[in-house]
Amino acid sequence: MENEQKGSTEEKLRLFEVRKADLLTMGGEKMVLKQHELTKLTARERVDLLFDADTFQEIQLFVKHRSTLFGLGEKEIPADGVITGFGLINGRTVFAAAQDFTSAGGSLGEMHAKKIWKVMDMALSARKPFVAMNDSGGARIQEGVPSLEGYGGIFYRNTIASGYIPQITAIMGPTAGGAVYSPALADWVFMVKKNSYMYITGPEVIKAVIGEEVSHEDLGGAVAHATKSGVCHFVTESDQDCLARIRTFLSFLPDSCHSPLPVAACTDSPGRECPELDTIIPDKTNRVYDMKKVIAAVADKGEIFEPHELWAKNIIVAFIRIMGRPVGVIANNPKFNAGILDVNASDKASRFIRFCDAFNIPLLTFSDVPGYMPGTRQEWSGIISHGAKLLHAYSEATVPKLTVVTRKAYGGAYLGMCSKQLGADYVMAWPTAEIAVMGAEGACNIVYRREISSADDPAARRAELACAYEGQFNNPYFAASLGVIEEIIRPRDTRKRVATLLETLQDKTEVRLLKKHNNIPL
Numbered sequence: 260m261e262n263e264q265k266g267s268t269e270e271k272l273r274l275f276e277v278r279k280a281d282l283l284t285m286g287g288e289k290m291v292l293k294q295h296e297l298t299k300l301t302a303r304e305r306v307d308l309l310f311d312a313d314t315f316q317e318i319q320l321f322v323k324h325r326s327t328l329f330g331l332g333e334k335e336i337p338a339d340g341v342i343t344g345f346g347l348i349n350g351r352t353v354f355a356a357a358q359d360f361t362s363a364g365g366s367l368g369e370m371h372a373k374k375i376w377k378v379m380d381m382a383l384s385a386r387k388p389f390v391a392m393n394d395s396g397g398a399r400i401q402e403g404v405p406s407l408e409g410y411g412g413i414f415y416r417n418t419i420a421s422g423y424i425p426q427i428t429a430i431m432g433p434t435a436g437g438a439v440y441s442p443a444l445a446d447w448v449f450m451v452k453k454n455s456y457m458y459i460t461g462p463e464v465i466k467a468v469i470g471e472e473v474s475h476e477d478l479g480g481a482v483a484h485a486t487k488s489g490v491c492h493f494v495t496e497s498d499q500d501c502l503a504r505i506r507t508f509l510s511f512l513p514d515s516c517h518s519p520l521p522v523a524a525c526t527d528s529p530g531r532e533c534p535e536l537d538t539i540i541p542d543k544t545n546r547v548y549d550m551k552k553v554i555a556a557v558a559d560k561g562e563i564f565e566p567h568e569l570w571a572k573n574i575i576v577a578f579i580r581i582m583g584r585p586v587g588v589i590a591n592n593p594k595f596n597a598g599i600l601d602v603n604a605s606d607k608a609s610r611f612i613r614f615c616d617a618f619n620i621p622l623l624t625f626s627d628v629p630g631y632m633p634g635t636r637q638e639w640s641g642i643i644s645h646g647a648k649l650l651h652a653y654s655e656a657t658v659p660k661l662t663v664v665t666r667k668a669y670g671g672a673y674l675g676m677c678s679k680q681l682g683a684d685y686v687m688a689w690p691t692a693e694i695a696v697m698g699a700e701g702a703c704n705i706v707y708r709r710e711i712s713s714a715d716d717p718a719a720r721r722a723e724l725a726c727a728y729e730g731q732f733n734n735p736y737f738a739a740s741l742g743v744i745e746e747i748i749r750p751r752d753t754r755k756r757v758a759t760l761l762e763t764l765q766d767k768t769e770v771r772l773l774k775k776h777n778n779i780p781l
């Protein structure tokens with residue numbers, strides 16, 4: 260080191276280039292080759308693909324670990340196994356950290372963590388989104404406690420940043436143990452099929468402790484977390500696919516909760532009619548239809564960006580644009596369990612609503628819901644408190660809230676799908692809407708039980724009474740007469756109405772009681 264400082268300025272500059280180039284080779288050719296053989300990109304290749312060309316500015320490249328334990332004193336770990344910095348994505352500034360598996364398995368030691376702290380702190384100060392690309396063996400085993408402290412500092416920053424700047428994590432390799440909690444604290448988790456997994460304890464420990472045998476993939480792979488646990492919001496095919504989709508996703512999001520929404524150029528018309536919606540509801544009310552077609556019809560150019568596509572499919576959450584402005588859509592999906600609300604659907608929708616509200620993205624709800632899922636499984640899984648999350652999330656949201664009742668809106672679930680009483684600014688119903696306490700047959704079985712059982716022909720009497728009940732309640736007119744809904748609209752006019760209302764409500768501000776924070780039933 261002393262000799263290095265002795266030469267001419269020219270030599271010092273040359274030496275700087277040599278040292279920098281050395282660090283840029285990461286874990287060396289052999290390790291890079293191994294990474295590529297697994298069809299994984301290196302951290303630097305990932306950064307290059309995530310950011311607009313030549314815009315990434317790396318910070319703290321020369322940071323080194325300072326541990327001497329268990330042979331680490333002699334071990335060089337380039338950039339301490341993580342690349343941090345900022346650059347442009349679609350022309351907008353974003354901060355990022357990419358763990359470099361080729362350098363000590365991307366393991367997280369004290370200095371590695373401090374680099375991530377620094378870039379997260381910068382993202383917070385600059386009020387710009389943060390993207391983490393995880394590919395790591397977890398806590399650097401040789402370093403011990405400082406590694407754990409490192410994770411703690413990341414979790415703390417994830418929490419401080421929550422609702423302030425968008426946080427996205429891409430799982431592009433192993434993520435095990437407590438390391439899974441930074442992704443879980445972020446807003447969105449992308450996972451790459453086959454090459455990524457997340458779990459608290461791996462297959463070996465599971466086998467030893469409870470005797471269960473399971474593979475890495477089945478336990479914590481992208482598909483498992485996208486279909487079973489709901490931890491993963493987006494399953495992607497490859498590193499390239501993952502990074503391209505994060506770029507697209509960021510185009511829907513503002514830089515921070517204090518930033519304006521990004522407005523995309525729009526060639527679609529606000530007055531476009533959607534005649535296909537006039538015929539989408541089947542004549543028989545227990546038949547299914549494709550709610551995604553309804554959402555696509557209303558969206559600019561039919562474009563939908565859908566998180567959680569494979570989990571809790573009875574409810575759809577999606578980002579769309581209307582006249583170029585982002586909108587968060589929540590819709591019951593009649594194709595799965597008749598669009599009923601259960602524990603997972605309530606969790607999925609509630610978190611989505613809170614994200615949109617935190618970042619000022621207006622909410623559009625399509626309601627076609629027969630109720631809350633009955634049964635011991637749901638009751639004992641806590642449908643009461645999970646269902647309450649939905650009521651809480653909608654009620655606390657202060658962004659513009661529009662609701663369209665397409666068909667069923669029954670009972671508590673009617674309230675739960677952004678009814679007027681939960682603060683919807685404008686509720687519309689199609690002429691096919693049924694806004695009632697419950698379905699007609701069920702209602703008659705309760706109210707007219709004695710009368711039906713003592714009738715000469717109970718089935719005929721039940722049908723007769725159900726018909727009268729339907730006439731009174733299973734339509735939008737009774738609700739409209741009470742002002743519980745604002746308007747009955749032709750389905751074809753849905754986009755037109757929604758576009759006008761969103762424009763009208765653009766400056767909505769709602770001030771709530773001064774307090775520390777709500778206590779959502781978690």
Ligand code: HXC
Binds near residue numbers: 362366367397407
């Ligand atoms: C130090 C690590 C490491 C770690 C991997 N390496 N994980 N070094 N600490 N946690 C090093 C390896 O020694 C090796 O170094 C290089 O990275 C590549 O690792 P390989 O094992 O050769 O790679 P591969 O065969 O692909 O296996 C990947 C792996 C395995 C499955 C991730 O490395 C592994 O099991 N690692 C340990 C995982 C783990 O138990 N982590 C602790 C989790 S607990 P050389 O020098 O040989 O190239 C945790 C707690 C967090 O993280 C708590 C937060 C609150």
